[in-house]
Amino acid sequence: EDQVTQSPEALRLQEGESSSLNCSYTxxxxxxxxxxxxxxxKGPEFLFTLYSAGxxxxxxxxxxxxxxxxSxxxxxxPKPEDSATYLCAVQAGGGNQFYFGTGTSLTVIP
Amino acid sequence: DVKVTQSSRYLVKRTGEKVFLECVQDMDHENMxxxxxxxxLGLRLIYFSYDVKMKEKGDIPEGYSVSREKKERFSLILESASTNQTSMYLCASSLGTFTQYFGPGTRLTVL
Known part of the structure; x- marks a missing residue:
């Protein structure tokens, strides 16, 4: 079964403290x-599309x-205005469907 | 810029009512x-449409139906609303197999 997993579920950062969110897929x-x-x-706002490894x-x-x-x-x-939930989705196989992860909720503290 | 609009931001209905949620996109996208x-639980796909009058079931179609009479408009219908259909409903559109663009969402509460 196709799966998309995001981690961590929630992340709190101080302003200026760099970090990474993970999206793993099978x-x-x-x-x-x-x-x-x-x-x-609000509805999700598109950020990026990636098509191939690298x-x-x-x-x-x-x-x-x-x-x-x-990914x-x-x-x-980061700045406080970067606080949001970040969603990852994959498109696979022959159809038009997207498979979404459950997201990472990011909070950036001033 | 792609614009996807939804008919209501907030909606409150009673159990058993028929509910219509409407979505309109202005970019001539074939998929909605x-x-x-x-x-x-994240985002779960209810229905999608790849052309006028065409529809495909998603992962959770039970209790819902859809209508696409015009390319720019895709309606979601709850034939008899139930409390477990209280949720945020999101419409999206895409051109071919590319990026999906989302509307602002409709927060539906069924009492």
């Missing part, structure tokens, strides 16, 4: 891995990387 | 999706 035929940010009570994408303080088994979302010198 | 999101 799927056949990965076609894409997607990162989203979700603020409370690929990296960056946006401001965020950097996403992909290996054959997992990391690195957050460098 | 309905998810529900519950704490600890």
């Amino acid at each position: 799927v056949s035929g990965l076609r894409g891995l997607f990162w989203y940010r979700q603020d409370p009570g 690929e990296e994408k960056e946006k401001e303080r965020l950097k996403a990387t992909l290996t054959k088994k997992e 990391f979302l690195h957050i460098t010198a | 999706f309905w998810y529900r999101q519950d704490p600890g």
Whole structure:
């Protein structure tokens, strides 16, 4: 069965304290891995798509990387406004479906 | 920018009522999706559609139906709402097999 697991479930960081969020997956035929940010009570906001192992994408303080088994979302010198839940999703096989992890809730303390 | 809108941000209904949730996208995307999101369970796919009048069941279709009469509009219908359908409902759209873009969500409470 295809699975996407995110860790940790929750993470508290001091402002400026860099860290990484993990998304591990067990799927056949990965076609894409997607990162989203979700603020409370809102819909997920697209951040990155990664298609193949070794690929990296960056946006401001965020950097996403992909290996054959997992992806990391690195957050460098986070600010309180980076506080949100970060969701990972994979697309695999021949269909259009995404498989989502349950997310990592990030809190950045001033 | 892709824009996906949902008809209501908050909705309160009574058990047994018929509920319509509507989603509209403005980017001519062929694929549209309905998810529900519950704490600890993540996003679960209810139904999706890859073309007008076409629909496919997702992981949890029981108690729901959908309608897609126009390309830009995808409706989720709860035929007889129940308390276990209290949830956050999210609509998304995509072009081909690419990134899904989400609407703001509808928080549905069934009393």
